[in-house]
Amino acid sequence: MTTTIHPPADGAAPESPAPAPAAAPAPLSQIRSWHAEGTFVEHFPDILGLLHRLDDTARASVGQLIARLDQDEVVRRHPDTQRYTVAITGHSTLDGLIGPLTGELARHGLLLAPELSAYDSYLQDLRDPQGPLRQEGTDLVLCVLDAETVSDELPSPWRVEDAEEILAGKLRQLTALLTAHAAAGGAPVVVNTLPLPARLARQLVDLRSRARLGVAWHEFNAGLLKLSLEHPGVLTVDLDPLLAAGAPATDPRMNAYARVRFADGLFTAYAKEVGHLVRALTGRTRKCLVLDLDNTLWDGILGDDGPEGIAVAGSFRGEAFGAFQKVVKQLGAQGVILAACSKNDREPVLDVLRTHPEMQLREEDFATVQANWRPKDENIREIAARLNLGTDSFVFADDSPFECGLVEAALPEIAVLRLDEEPALHIERLLADSWFTVREVTEEDRARTSLYRVEAAREEFRSEAGSTEEYLAGLGVTVRFSPPSGHEVIRVAQLSQRTNQFNLTTVRLQPEDVQAWLDDPERLVLAIRSTDRFGDNGLVGAVFAEQREDGLHLDNILLSCRVFGRGIEQICLGALLRAAADSGHTAVHGHYRPTKKNARMKAFYPDHGFTAVEDGFRHGLTGLDETNPMPEHISLDADLAGVPTPH
Amino acid sequence: MDISTGTTTTTAVPTTEQFIGILRDLVGFPVGPEELDTAFDQLPGWDSVYLLKLVTSMERETGLRLPVARVLEARSLGEVLALVVVP
Numbered sequence: 001m002t003t004t005i006h007p008p009a010d011g012a013a014p015e016s017p018a019p020a021p022a023a024a025p026a027p028l029s030q031i032r033s034w035h036a037e038g039t040f041v042e043h044f045p046d047i048l049g050l051l052h053r054l055d056d057t058a059r060a061s062v063g064q065l066i067a068r069l070d071q072d073e074v075v076r077r078h079p080d081t082q083r084y085t086v087a088i089t090g091h092s093t094l095d096g097l098i099g100p101l102t103g104e105l106a107r108h109g110l111l112l113a114p115e116l117s118a119y120d121s122y123l124q125d126l127r128d129p130q131g132p133l134r135q136e137g138t139d140l141v142l143c144v145l146d147a148e149t150v151s152d153e154l155p156s157p158w159r160v161e162d163a164e165e166i167l168a169g170k171l172r173q174l175t176a177l178l179t180a181h182a183a184a185g186g187a188p189v190v191v192n193t194l195p196l197p198a199r200l201a202r203q204l205v206d207l208r209s210r211a212r213l214g215v216a217w218h219e220f221n222a223g224l225l226k227l228s229l230e231h232p233g234v235l236t237v238d239l240d241p242l243l244a245a246g247a248p249a250t251d252p253r254m255n256a257y258a259r260v261r262f263a264d265g266l267f268t269a270y271a272k273e274v275g276h277l278v279r280a281l282t283g284r285t286r287k288c289l290v291l292d293l294d295n296t297l298w299d300g301i302l303g304d305d306g307p308e309g310i311a312v313a314g315s316f317r318g319e320a321f322g323a324f325q326k327v328v329k330q331l332g333a334q335g336v337i338l339a340a341c342s343k344n345d346r347e348p349v350l351d352v353l354r355t356h357p358e359m360q361l362r363e364e365d366f367a368t369v370q371a372n373w374r375p376k377d378e379n380i381r382e383i384a385a386r387l388n389l390g391t392d393s394f395v396f397a398d399d400s401p402f403e404c405g406l407v408e409a410a411l412p413e414i415a416v417l418r419l420d421e422e423p424a425l426h427i428e429r430l431l432a433d434s435w436f437t438v439r440e441v442t443e444e445d446r447a448r449t450s451l452y453r454v455e456a457a458r459e460e461f462r463s464e465a466g467s468t469e470e471y472l473a474g475l476g477v478t479v480r481f482s483p484p485s486g487h488e489v490i491r492v493a494q495l496s497q498r499t500n501q502f503n504l505t506t507v508r509l510q511p512e513d514v515q516a517w518l519d520d521p522e523r524l525v526l527a528i529r530s531t532d533r534f535g536d537n538g539l540v541g542a543v544f545a546e547q548r549e550d551g552l553h554l555d556n557i558l559l560s561c562r563v564f565g566r567g568i569e570q571i572c573l574g575a576l577l578r579a580a581a582d583s584g585h586t587a588v589h590g591h592y593r594p595t596k597k598n599a600r601m602k603a604f605y606p607d608h609g610f611t612a613v614e615d616g617f618r619h620g621l622t623g624l625d626e627t628n629p630m631p632e633h634i635s636l637d638a639d640l641a642g643v644p645t646p647h
Numbered sequence: 648m649d650i651s652t653g654t655t656t657t658t659a660v661p662t663t664e665q666f667i668g669i670l671r672d673l674v675g676f677p678v679g680p681e682e683l684d685t686a687f688d689q690l691p692g693w694d695s696v697y698l699l700k701l702v703t704s705m706e707r708e709t710g711l712r713l714p715v716a717r718v719l720e721a722r723s724l725g726e727v728l729a730l731v732v733v734p
Contacts, residue, residue, distance in 0.1 A: 032672045057707075064675040064700065095696040096703075099675075253715040254699065264703050 027053045028062070035065050044074055044081070049412040051107040056100075060268045063103020071111060084110040084278065087133045087187070089117035089125040090144030091152075092261040097144065100268040104275030108284055119259070126177040134186050140278065141181075141189040144270075146261035147197050150220075160209040160216075167220040175227060182233030188281065190274060191228075192237040193221035195249045235277060242269040245428075276434035286415060286435040287389055289331060290380055292398035293342035293349065293371070296419055296426070297325055297361065302344055302352060312358035320423035325360035327427050335445025336436045337367045337452055339383045341396075346371040367452035368460075376403050377410035386456050395435045397426075454535045455562075461534070472566060472633040476533040481572050482639035484527040484542070489514045491539045492527055495558050500597035502559040502569070504590075504604065507544075522547045524642050528572055530563055537563055543576065547644035552580050553589045557604075567631035572638075573608055574628040579640035581621040586646075590617040658710040658733060665708075666728050673704035683725040695719070698727075705731065 025033070027050040034043045047066070051059055075081050084105055088094055094116060102112040117125050117132050122143050125131045133141045153166045174191070181189055196217045204210045221238075228236040243249055247269040254260040262270065279285060294301045299317045300310035311318030312325060332338045338361075342349060349371035353363040363369065368386055370379040376398075384391045396407050397417040404418045417429050438445075458475075465471035484492050489511050496509040509517075517525045528541035541559035545552055554576075559569050580588050590605040605617035609627025619627075630636070661669065663680055671677040676697050678690075687693050698721075702713055705727075714730055721727045 036671060036677075061673045061675075061704075064673065068675045093699075096699065099700070251703075254703075257715050257719055258695075258699055260699060264707075 027051075028058050031062055031065075040065065041069060041074055041077055044069075044078055048106050048109060051103065052412075052415055053408060056268050056272060059103040059107060060100035060264070060271070061103075063101065063106060063271075064099030066106055067098050067102040067112070067114070071113060074111060081111050082109060083113045084139050084282075085113040085115060085135075085137050086140045086142060087115040087117065087125075087135065087138045088142045088144065089122040089133060090142070090146070091120050091122055091149040092144070092146050093119060093259045094144055096260055096262070096264060097142075097267045097271060100264075100271035101274060104271045105278060108275055108279050108282075110278065110282070123173075123177070126181055129184065133181070133189075134184070138187045140274075140281070141187050142274065143178075143189055143191045144262075145192055145194055147194050147200060148255075148261055150194065151200055158203075160204060160212045163213050164216040167216045171220050171223040175223070178227060178234050179231060182231045186233070188233050188235055190235045190237055190277065191224055192270065193224055193239050195239055195243055197249065199252075237270065237273050237277070239266070239270070242266065242273065245269070273434065276437045280437045280439055285393070285438050286336075286395050287393040288337040288339060288367075288383070288387060288395070289328070289436075290339045290341050290383060290394055290396045291328065292376075292400065292403065292419075293340055293344065295399045295421070295423075296397060297321060297328070297340075298352075298359075299423065302348055307348065307352050307356055310352070310356070312356070312360065314358070317423055318358070320426070322358065322360055324423060324426040324430070327430060329361055329365055331436060332361075332365050332449050333446060334436075334441045335438070335448045337387060337389075337449055338365055339387075340366050340369040340371065341376055341379045341383065342369075342371045343373055343376075344371045364453060365449060367449050368456040375406065375410075377407055380407065380411060380414070386459055387452055397430060450535075457534045458532070468565075469633075472631075474533070475566065475633070477566055477568065477633060478531050478635040478637070479568055479571060480529045480637045481526055481575060482637075483518065483525055483642055484514070484539070488527055488539055489518070492525065492542045495539065495542060495560065496556075499558045499560060500595070501561050502541075502564065502601055503556070503595075503598055504554075504558075504601055505556045505593040506595050506598060507556050517544060522644055524644060526572070526576070526640070526642075528559065528568060530566075530568055532566075541568065541572070543572065545576070545643075547647065549647065551587045551589060551646065552585050552644065553591065555591055567634055569604075570608070570628070571631050571634050571636050574624070574630045575636060575638045576640060576643070577609075577619060577621060577624055577628055579638075579643045581624065583643050583645050586621060588619045588621065589613075589615075590619070592616065660711070660731050660733060661705070661709055661728070663728070666705075666724075669704050669708055670701065670724070673708070674700045676701075678724065683728065684723050686722050687724075690724075701727065 031047050031050060034040050034047070040047070047062065051062065054062065071083070075083070086101065088097065098114050098116065101114070105112045115132055115135065115138070125133050126143065128134070150163070150166055150170055154162055178189055178191065194217070196214065201210055201213055204213060225236045225238060227234045243266070248263040248265045250261060250266070251263045254263070291297055298310045298312050299315070299321050302310055312322045313319060328338065340349070349369060350363060353359060353361070353369065368383055370383060372379065380391060380394065380396065384394065391411050392413040395415045395417060397419055398404050399419040399421065401418065404416050407414055408416050415433070415435055419426050419429055461474065462471050465474060493509050493511040493514045496503070496507065500506070514525060517523045524545040526543040527539055528543070529539050530537045540563045541557070543554065544556040545554050557569065557573070577588055590610050592602060592605060594602060606612065609624070610617035610619045663683070667678060667680060674697055676693070682690060698719065702715055702718055705711070706713055709731065711731055711733065718727055718730055721730065
């Protein structure tokens with residue numbers, strides 16, 4: 001048996017024939033046979049796992065079957081099932097949304113508990129503080145609007161002025177109701193923009209009126225979109241891109257006879273959009289996009305065609321790959337972690353990414369590049385371990401049905417994007433789902449790939465190095481140890497706030513406190529910055545010292561956990577002790593105050609030649625070469641002229 | 648058209664078996680052949696929402712256009728099936 005193949009619901013282009021899986025029955029046939037034989041509930045978790053592999057229409061039809069289940073029985077059989085309660089209201093017959101929405105939420109691991117309001121009760125529902133939208137346990141509210149929300153209020157016959165007035169009034173009304181709902185702390189409400197139907201616009205015969213209707217209509221939609229910018233509790237789904245992607249807006253017969261305003265295809269596209277929104281709201285955002293290379297990111301096979309034989313520009317197909325690379329780069333620039341996973345020798349791949357003149361994506365755009373001959377599922381697991389992410393936050397794109405099938409079978413939690421030999425469809429396939437939807441992109445997100453990339457490269461280098469000594473010797477660490485300059489004061493304060501493990505006395509400082517230390521001639525602040533062959537680590541540590549009656553005291557030492565185990569603390573302390581001895585000190589005192597997080601540092605001073613004394617630790621500054629050897633693998637640039645002289 | 652093996656929609660009137668397959672797999676309302684002539688108000692659990700689902704599912708699977716207003720007036724599943732004709 002093979003599956004029934006429906007045209008893609010977004011109407012992008014005809015699917016090419018799906019490759020016939022060798023052994024296992026196609027997912028849809030499998031699910032239907034469980035349904036027919038009465039083992040649907042028993043197989044519920046398996047069904048959720050198979051939903052990614054169905055097209056939108058098939059997923060909606062399975063959603064229809066799931067929606068019919070006795071939910072209590074599902075939860076009884078599978079106690080891990082997570083229910084998600086959605087209150088649905090609107091202006092029309094919305095029963096047709098339940099199947100698609102159930103299918104989409106199930107795909108993300110959630111069992112939809114729908115609370116469907118009575119027909120055309122959205123105004124009443126939004127007003128009612130005890131109504132169906134305000135029930136305890138409601139996770140999300142859908143307020144489904146349609147063109148009839150506006151056109152039903154038109155007089156007969158109507159003029160464009162009527163429509164303008166109704167649109168403006170409706171926007172005011174919705175703004176007031178949605179704002180009040182959000183202010184009352186209700187569950188987030190999803191509203192949607194309205195498609196402008198030709199059957200409405202063309203009722204106006206003069207072009208001027210038609211243009212005015214367009215203006216008023218789009219201003220209404222813009223107003224709804226702006227609401228979502230102003231209120232975190234309002235989320236506006238723009239139907240325009242869904243319709244532009246080919247979702248049919250309406251079925252006039254269903255509209256006329258059953259007051260169903262959305263065609264099935266639009267319900268499906270809307271449900272899919274809401275599904276991804278729910279993922280973002282429930283912390284299920286996909287974080288990493290793993291990409292094949294040959295015939296996925298460039299035209300051709302590097303191993304066969306050589307670097308001159310592959311193309312990302314200069315031909316019809318080449319241009320299509322170039323356009324795809326740009327879109328991938330666009331995602332990467334917003335915090336989606338990119339990883340390459342290709343069956344190739346590593347060196348030629350890196351060579352292409354570094355030097356091929358046509359590439360839009362470069363080595364530095366990828367957090368990691370896995371080019372080898374091992375199975376891809378194995379490589380993906382390794383990428384996940386390296387990035388310290390779960391594979392359930394991964395999306396994998398490949399043009400090879402074999403690789404896609406392998407990854408689907410081995411790692412069913414991964415969303416697999418099956419690309420094919422038509423590169424012009426790659427972008428549509430990649431963006432057919434909003435896998436990477438987040439509520440906000442931060443500056444940290446924008447820099448994420450480079451941070452991960454550096455960490456991943458360092459880890460790889462560490463695992464390839466034979467011994468710790470070899471690793472450190474090859475790491476090429478350089479350290480600059482000197483008072484912080486003006487712009488570094490904030491970072492030193494931030495480090496004192498955020499560092500927990502290597503923070504010997506855990507004194508939290510504000511920038512003005514750091515500045516006060518700097519301004520005091522009896523006190524000393526030294527900042528530690530490090531770089532290595534993989535890049536700049538930035539300001540990673542600080543030392544606070546004070547000249548007191550009985551000598552020089554180290555009040556605190558901080559070091560970021562990112563640079564542990566490299567001897568940085570050892571060389572800085574060694575340099576400081578030597579500078580103290582050179583300035584005439586006969587002892588340096590160290591202080592440690594235990595907290596829950598810094599226990600592993602309790603031996604820091606004893607390990608570095610200090611002896612325990614009544615109020616801390618003391619170093620007599622003799623035999624420094626023995627107690628505090630300077631690590632040879634680090635190149636140190638220290639400015640310790642500010643070390644106070646003894647009283 | 649075969650619901651389990653068909654890969655394309657064709658314009659043909661479904662057999663009774665295929666019609667029951669659509670009800671089971673797409674509408675989510677499994678019935679036996681003996682229930683096709685049961686009046687809707689005697690069919691446990693049936694409501695107009697299934698009827699709408701049946702219309703869209705049938706049209707998609709068969710490639711035929713159904714007379715929606717008449718389908719909505721049908722009194723049994725058998726009457727719905729009888730309204731499916733090749734033009």
